[in-house]
Amino acid sequence: MSVGVIGFQMYTVGDSAVHRLDPRVKLLLLVAFLYAISFSVWTPILPLFILAFSLILAVLAGKQTFLNVVKGVFLSVGFIGVFLCVLFPLYSPFNRTILGTLPMIGIPYYYEGLYWAVYTTYRIFALFTYGMVFFATTRPQHLVKSLIDMGLPYDIGHMILASIAVFPLLTEEFDRVKTAQQSRAMMAKGFLERFRQAVALIIPVVGSALGRGETQAWVLEARGFTSPGEKTSLFQFRLRRQDMPVIIFTLTIIIVNTYLLIRYGYLVDPLGWNREVVAPFLLFLNANVIVFLLMAASLSIRRLQKR
C-alpha cells in the first residue's frame, strides 16, 4: 500500500482550526517543509522543529485525528526506517568506520551508514508527521479542488477522486474473494503459499476494477462529463484572515532555508554541530519515537478490538 493511498484514506472528520485552514495553505506549508528537510541535511534542529509543530497541530485537530496521524506515520515510516537501517550500513558512500561484520555472509557494516539511516528516517518521520496531519485534516475533495484551482486539469482531478473512492471498494472486494476461497477449504501455509494465493486473487479483483471503471466511464459520459465549458464546484476557496499567519510562517521557512542554503551550502551544519556528538542524541531520539509509536499503535489496536 503506497503512502499516498494511506494518506488519502485517513481523513478524519472534524471542525478544528486546523481542519478549517485553506487546503492550499496547508499544501504550501507541506511543500515548504519538504524543501527545508531536503536541503538542510545536517541540521537536526529543523526536523525536530517540524515534528514538534506537526504534533501540536495534530493535538489541536482532535484526539481521533492525533491517533490517526500516529498510526499513519507508524505504517509508512516504520517500513522505510527498517529498510534504510538494513541497507545504508552496508552500502553508503559515507561508510568509513566498521562496526562489525554480518554473520554467515561476512559483509561489513558501518557506523556512518547506520547514522545516516537513522538520521534520514528521523527526517522522513518529521516530514511524514506533517504530511499525515495534512491528509487527516483535509477532505480529499477539497484537496483536489484546490489543486484544480492551482492549474491541475479537471479530468485528472476527477480521476484522482475516483481512484480514492474505488480503493476501499477494491480492498473490500479483495477480502471478499479471499474469504470465498477460504470457504472452499483453502488454507494459507507458509509465505510462498500465501504469496501464491495473493497472486491468484489479483485476477478477479483487477477484472472487477476494470469492469467498475468502464461502467463509471459510461455513467459519467451519460451525464455530460466531457461536455465543453468551464466546470463549477460546490467548494469555492478564498483566503481568509486566519490563513495569513500560516502563509507568513511558510514564507519565512522558505526564505530562511534559501538563505542558509546559499550561505552555508548543502551538506554543512550551520550551527556547527559535530555529528559524532549528534549521532547518539539522534539514536536516543529515534528509539524514543519508536517506543512512542509502538505504544500509540498498541493503544489504537486495543481500542479497535474493544469496539
Added chain:
Amino acid sequence: MTNEDVVTTNNCWYTYNGQNYVLSGIDFRLGKGELVGMAGENGSGKTTLVKHFNGILRPSKGSVTVFGKDTTRISMARLSADVGYVWQNPNQQIFARTIREEIEFGPRNLHRFFRQITSEEVDTRVEEALEKFGFKQRAESSPYSLTYGERKFLCIASIWAMRPRLFIIDEPTTGVDPSTANKLREIIEELHREGCTVVTISHDIHFLTFFHRLVIMHDGKILLDGPTRKVFTNIDTIRVAGVDRPQVAELSSRLGDMPEDCLTPEEFANAFIHVYQTRKRVEK
C-alpha cells in the same frame, strides 16, 4: 442438540462495528435434510446469520454449533468440508482461469490440506460436476466467458464437487431470468433429494414457495419460522417484516371464500373451481 441437528444457534448476537447489533439473540435449529428458505428486508440479518453456519462470521455473543462443532473452535477451511456456501455474487467466488480449475479448487484443497479425499477422487468429482451442470464441452473455457446465470451454476457446481452436507445458497435468483431461476430451483430440489440440507436466501417469494420451511427475519430477529404454507398465512406479521405474500395467496385472501394458504396457480385454480362448483350446487 440432537444427532439430527445440523446447525444450532444459542442466543447468537453479532455486530460488525461493535455498536449496532445486526443479529439480536437468535435461537435457531436446522435439522438434517431440511429444505429451508429465508426471506426478509435488506439488512434484516439473513446473510449475516447464514455466514455463521460456515464460520465466515463468528458470534459476538452466544454460540453457533455446526455438526456438533463450535464454530469458534474450528477454522473456516475445515468447516467448508461439511458446509458449502454459494455467494450471492458469482464474480466474488470465481477466480480460476478455466471452468475445470474453478470446480477443482475446492476438492483439490480437501485433498491437499486435509487428506480427506484422494487425488483420483478429486478428478472423478470434477468430471461428475462438469457433466451434471452441463459444462463438459466448455471445461477449458474461461469462467468469465459465461453468462451471469451460468456463473451462478458454476458456483453451485464448484461447491457441489466438495460434497458438503449443508448447502447455503445466498440469493441465487438475484439478476437471473425466470428460466434460469426455474433451473436453479430444479438443482436445489435435486440437492435436497441427494440428502443435502439446503438453506437458501431469496427475495423472490414465488421461488420460496417450494421450500418446506420458511424463516422470515426482521431487524436481526427471527419473526416467523415454520412450514412455508403456514408462515404465509400470518398476513399481518409478514407485512411487518416487509415481505410480500405470493400473489395467488393474496388473491385468495381478497376473494373471501377461498383458502388463504394457496401458494401456486395450480392450487389456486383447483380451490377456485371447487368453490365455484360448491356455490353452483348451493344455488341449484
